[in-house]
Amino acid sequence: MISVEDREKIRRAYFIEKQSLRQIAKELHVARKTARKAIESAEPGNYTLSAPRAAPVLGRFKQRIDELLDANAKLPPKQRYTSHGIYKELVTDGFAGGESTVRGYIAERRREQRKPKVYLPLEYDPGTDAQVDWGEAVAELAGERVTVQVFFMRLCYSRRLFMMAFPTQRQEAFFAGHVQAFAHFQGVPHRIAYDNLKAAVQKVLTGHTRVEQTAFTAFRSHYLFESHFCMPGQGNEKGSVEHAVGFGRRNFMVPIPKAASFDELNALLLDECLKDDARQVTGQSQTIGAAWELERSALLPLPARPFSCCVTKPVVLTPYSQVEFETNRYSLPADKAKPPLVLRAFPF
Secondary structure, eight states: OOOHHHHHHHHHHHHTSOOOHHHHHHHHTOOHHHHHHHHHOSSOOOOOOSSOOOOTTTGGGHHHHHHHHHHHTTSOGGGOOOHHHHHHHHHHTTOOSOHHHHHHHHHHHHHHHOOOOOOOOOOOOTTTEEEEEEEEEEEEETTEEEEEEEEEEEETTTOOEEEEEESOOOHHHHHHHHHHHHHHHTSBOSEEEEOOOTTTEEEEOSTTOEEEOHHHHHHHHHHTOEEEEOOTTOGGGGHHHHHHHHHHHHHHSSSOOEESSHHHHHHHHHHHHHHGGGOOOTTOSSOHHHHHHHHHTTSBOOOSSOOOOSEEEEEOOOTTSEEEETTEEEEOOTTTOOSSEEEEEOOO
């Protein structure tokens, strides 16, 4: 087999210098057949055996190896024949070859028997499912580059996307992202899939069972959707929104968006989401917006009032007519500061 460099010389001589096949073979000291193959393709072909390699030492033992490999399927997983174990069995039967010969044959048989992993695309009914995730991105706010936390929700049937940026991933921001997404979709999906994020999950149990945060349960009860939590480390269970996080960053936040505030940044992101309605996803027969029009009537109706996405905390009035919240002190009018006091804060 000739080198890549020699192959290039042959092709250059034929196509650029217009030399004949005979002349090329003579000057470069190669066979005409070799020169012809180089002219046909710039890339060397894979070597293929014209006939199976002879295995005189292993020959009569192949059937025994096949029997032991078949027997493995009926043995306990931790007590199956290894390649070395099969080699020892063959030696007992009179095999005089090397262990590498046995290993090579076993590897070949396993490649033949290995079944490729296949996946089926999921199909969703209108309004049934949505997926939620967070993603980090960089934005320029008031002239300063900052890392923002971007909330994503995507409807699984229509692929309609909602994005909203926050300074943190706090539970209040998590709830606010939902509220604005539901308003954007003009309804609530029947089921939403999540990672095991702390804003919703207090404790991971077996399978898909979770002990949920009390506030999240109250939030879910307000909108009456069902929650579904992925198995740990199985982000592919919500692959639709995983894809949407990358798509949104690449297409809606490049170049780095500039805004005076989070409100202005989120207005820009919402506008991009609305423009995305005109896109037709590969394999779909209609645009995202057209599919959403069909899906909208299947969503759960919005409640009469949105959920209040704030921190609610009992506080004690100090002698100086102040209350404390997250190491900060806030003054209250003396005539209004009557216990019991409850503080409501929007920390995002």
